[in-house]
Amino acid sequence: MSLEVILPQLPQPLMELQSEQNYEASPEDADKIPADDSHQQPPEPENEAPPMTIKQILAKLGGVFPMDAAVVEALPTGSTFVSIKHFGTSAWTITGRLIALDQDGSEKIYFLKVAYGETGRIMLNGEFESSKTIYSTMSNFIPEPFGFGKYKIQSPPTYFYLSEFIDMDVTKAPDPGNFCHKLAALHKLSKSPTGKFGFHTKTCDGDRAHVVDWQDSWAVFYRNLFLGVCELDIKRNGPWPEYERAIQQVAWKIIPRLLEPLQSDERQIKPCIIHGDLWEGNMGIKRDTREMTIFDAGSYFAHNEMELGHWRCEFTYVFRAEVYTWHYLKNYPAAEPVDEFEDRNRLYSLKGAINYAAGHPKSIMRKTAYNNMCYLCEKYAPIEGIDKYDPHIDPSITGAHIVPHVDDDLI
CATH class of the missing domain: 3.90.1200.10 (Aminoglycoside phosphotransferase (APH), C-terminal lobe)
Structure with missing residues (x-):
């Protein structure tokens, strides 16, 4: 089914959270951190606003949960989206409780996380892959992971992780x-x-x-x-x-x-x-x-x-x-x-x-x-x-x- 995107436009620059650079050291560069300029973040323009925090993003959203059709497509085949609302708190993501109907009409509840920018992509993809590995090893020890993906809306770059509630x-x-x-x-x-x-x-x-x-x-x-x-x-x-x-x-x-x-x-x-x-x-x-x-x-x-x-x-x-x-x-x-x-x-x-x-x-x-x-x-x-x-x-x-x-x- 189709779903109209519910994502209020936020001011630029958006929540492009700073992406960390990995550092793999060797004995030759043991006297310094980081090893060379390639590991340094580029300087931010003086007139560029700092990244928005999750609290600031939530305030801009005004109580509306940022929902997108990509999440509906990640639901199990035959599911029908019903509703989404905020649930819980997180320092780095927006979290929600999603209700859908299975093929037989029974209600199923899911947990949804949303994050922004490249850091958001790394966070939620990492959690999805981590959860899949743990779930495949011991399925009764972690919520079942259902999907990770990117919102269809292009700006801001928005990512989600969907799991069992x-x-x-x-x-x-x-x-x-x-x-x-x-x-x-x-x-x-x-x-x-x-x-x-x-x-x-x-x-x-x-x-x-x-x-x-x-x-x-x-x-x-x-x-x-x-x-x-x-x-x-x-x-x-x-x-x-x-x-x-x-x-x-x-x-x-x-x-x-x-x-x-x-x-x-x-x-x-x-x-x-x-x-x-x-x-x-x-x-x-x-x-x-x-x-x-x-x-x-x-x-x-x-x-x-x-x-x-x-x-x-x-x-x-x-x-x-x-x-x-x-x-x-x-x-x-x-x-x-x-x-x-x-x-x-x-x-x-x-x-x-x-x-x-x-x-x-x-x-x-x-x-x-x-x-x-x-x-x-x-x-x-x-x-x-x-x-x-x-x-x-x-x-x-x-x-x-x-x-x-x-x-x-x-x-």
């Missing part, structure tokens, strides 16, 4: 034993199509794209991922010499020291599909079956322990409880060397913390990441010109946390 409770903490058993099962059952670490398309954590080029070496993959978020953070939050010095020491000394042993002396680690942004804000409990489900994935095939790095960050409160890590390791034991698990976890948390800081200017998590880098450098590769690790500002000791996507005040 699940009525869920997102306020209750999941049972640690059941949730971690299910998460470990996802990791164990998944299989990299190439046998390598990476993903076949870009995925995101928030509006920041991961560096996910396929790699045989987990240490190389993680270094590229780490340097990618560091480069973006420096672009968005500005230079900080001590921080940048610590970044280079972590990239070229700490990462090899902690991650190369995972694949040496006949040791092997399996590339596992991970959610990629797993904190309690991206999971819920189905109201009808009480089953746990995850959503908003930005996946890639990784060392399974990478998933737990987010649980150390201040934006995670529920999963930071030791009981969750304990239950997970009960189902999927730590890799050898086991006695370095805690330091690997601290190292993996850097990606989540720095990525968050890149998406939230002036976030305290930039300082947290720096302090964790100082800890790792002191322990494994001391270097002059950076600060001493301070346990008094380590949230894994103090218990401090933030309210994600709202304010970065300590709670």
Whole structure:
């Protein structure tokens, strides 16, 4: 069926959110970030307005959900579109609850996400491909993905992701034993199509794209991922010499020291599909079956322990409880060397913390990441010109946390 586009014209320049550049470093450019001018964003014209935020876009829309015929075409064959309305909130997208009728006339509810510009395309295509991979591995652990596409309207460039709608409770903490058993099962059952670490398309954590080029070496993959978020953070939050010095020491000394042993002396680690942004804000409990489900994935095939790095960050409160890590390791034991698990976890948390800081200017998590880098450098590769690790500002000791996507005040 046809559908008239419902998308009020917004002022130019529109929501062409800035597209991140990937950065894959090599030892020769270890002294600087980024490696060359090709990784720099072109300067914005002085008279160009900054990109609009989702809140500003919603205000311009005046309560009208931006619907398009392309979404109707993505519905299962024989479906009839009925209605769409806003549902939920998101820092980076517009989200809605869509009602359609199946071929037999029964009502079916879908969840719709809309985003703009090249960044919107990368975000929603990445979520679609991530969800397909997880759903094909464990169909009862993520809403069924139905489609990704571009709106027929040409301006602004608008993209959508359509999935199953699940009525869920997102306020209750999941049972640690059941949730971690299910998460470990996802990791164990998944299989990299190439046998390598990476993903076949870009995925995101928030509006920041991961560096996910396929790699045989987990240490190389993680270094590229780490340097990618560091480069973006420096672009968005500005230079900080001590921080940048610590970044280079972590990239070229700490990462090899902690991650190369995972694949040496006949040791092997399996590339596992991970959610990629797993904190309690991206999971819920189905109201009808009480089953746990995850959503908003930005996946890639990784060392399974990478998933737990987010649980150390201040934006995670529920999963930071030791009981969750304990239950997970009960189902999927730590890799050898086991006695370095805690330091690997601290190292993996850097990606989540720095990525968050890149998406939230002036976030305290930039300082947290720096302090964790100082800890790792002191322990494994001391270097002059950076600060001493301070346990008094380590949230894994103090218990401090933030309210994600709202304010970065300590709670």
